[in-house]
Amino acid sequence: MASDEGPLVDVVGLVKEFRRVRRVPGRLSAIRTFLNREQDVIRAVDDISFSIMEGELIGFLGPNGAGKSTTIKMLTGILTPTAGTVSVAGRDPSRERRANAATIGVVFGQRSQLWWDLPLRESFRAVRDLYGVPNGEGDRRQAELVELLEMDDFLDAPVRQLSLGQRMRGDLAAAMLYRPRLLFLDEPTVGLDVVAKQRIREFVGHTNTESGTTILITTHDLEDVERLCRRIVVIDHGRVLYDGGLAELMAHYAPYRDLVVTLAEPHDVDVPSLEQVDRNDRRVTLRFRSDKIKAPEAIAAVTATHAVVDLSVVEPRLEDVIARIYTERGLPDGPP
Ligand SMILES: Nc1ncnc2c1ncn2[C@@H]1O[C@H](COP(=O)(O)OP(=O)(O)OP(=O)(O)O)[C@@H](O)[C@H]1O
Ligand SMILES: [Mg+2]
Known part of the structure; x- marks a missing residue:
């Protein structure tokens, strides 16, 4: 039945x-x-x-x-x-x-x-x-x-x-x-x-x-x-x-977003709450915890202190999280 x-x-x-x-x-x-x-x-x-x-x-x-x-x-x-x-x-x-x-x-x-x-x-x-x-x-x-x-x-x-x-x-x-x-x-x-x-x-x-x-x-x-x-x-x-x-x-394993900015001049960016995770000449990737700081605030913090000519906000990729599950054979309990 x-x-x-x-x-x-x-x-x-x-x-x-x-x-x-x-x-x-x-x-x-x-x-x-x-x-x-x-x-x-x-x-x-x-x-x-x-x-x-x-x-x-x-x-x-x-x-x-x-x-x-x-x-x-x-x-x-x-x-x-x-x-x-x-x-x-x-x-x-x-x-x-x-x-x-x-x-x-x-x-x-x-x-x-x-x-x-x-x-x-x-x-x-x-x-x-x-x-x-x-x-x-x-x-x-x-x-x-x-x-x-x-x-x-x-x-x-x-x-x-x-x-x-x-x-x-x-x-x-x-x-x-x-x-x-x-x-x-x-x-x-x-x-x-x-x-x-x-x-x-x-x-x-x-x-x-x-x-x-x-x-x-x-x-x-x-x-x-x-x-x-x-x-x-x-x-x-x-x-x-x-x-x-x-x-x-x-939300649990990738609670961040990346703010990708193109600067007028090539240099590192040092702004509180944002972590520079990559830089290629004038293009800098800044990571922020999306549960701690909102995207507009992150953008404001950078544009107030740096000459920014272009920017975009990039969501974390499912592919990266899944790849981590495969390589680490599961995920540790708790956020990274
Ligand atoms: N009939 C079978 N005899 C012996 N081993 C088998 C048999 N069928 C599957 N296996 C083995 O069992 C394991 C799991 O195979 P399975 O086909 O279920 O994987 P899968 O997750 O579907 O992989 P894929 O993404 O490549 O399709 C593999 O090591 C495979 O070699
Ligand atoms: Mg299969």
């Missing part, structure tokens, strides 16, 4: 180990190799817990090999956990894979789920049949998706002839044809040009706000995250490093 109370997704103490056979070197027979083989255990997911409430749109981040795709495969029932529990709409995905399939949509950016030799239109037909979507509703839904994702021009082309951006739109539409409550997007913008990325982002945002679909999105493009997500879960080495709001993350 799908439960309507509590989180839509609940993951507790999730672990996934892969075993890889390490061959013992030497010019020995297959039998000897078999007897001597040793197994390397890779703990791709190492005690992960988090939950997702209905209606959320969460960024699931982490460096290459962090365990993101492995986690998504356990949430979708493709892989069985080594330990821990997963509940998706009240079901265990690996035990009730078929029942779970109607609840979730999945897009793996690196690998299409569509039928390679079929025209896109036929792939959609196959998905509708597979999920038992009634004809009238299926037609309406398909027309809506074709319009939203601007797919009219290539509906009759076989999937293998589509460009990456067209194929990705096809995959997204296929995943939404049967109106799943929950959508897993594993790198849906990988390899796309800026316009194609924007189109996908708009669709993802629209799907969350207009259809109320709960979405977990994995991406290495932090602009996807800044545009779409209020909450992020960051993992590495199979462990959660951060789970919380994006705004809270920035």
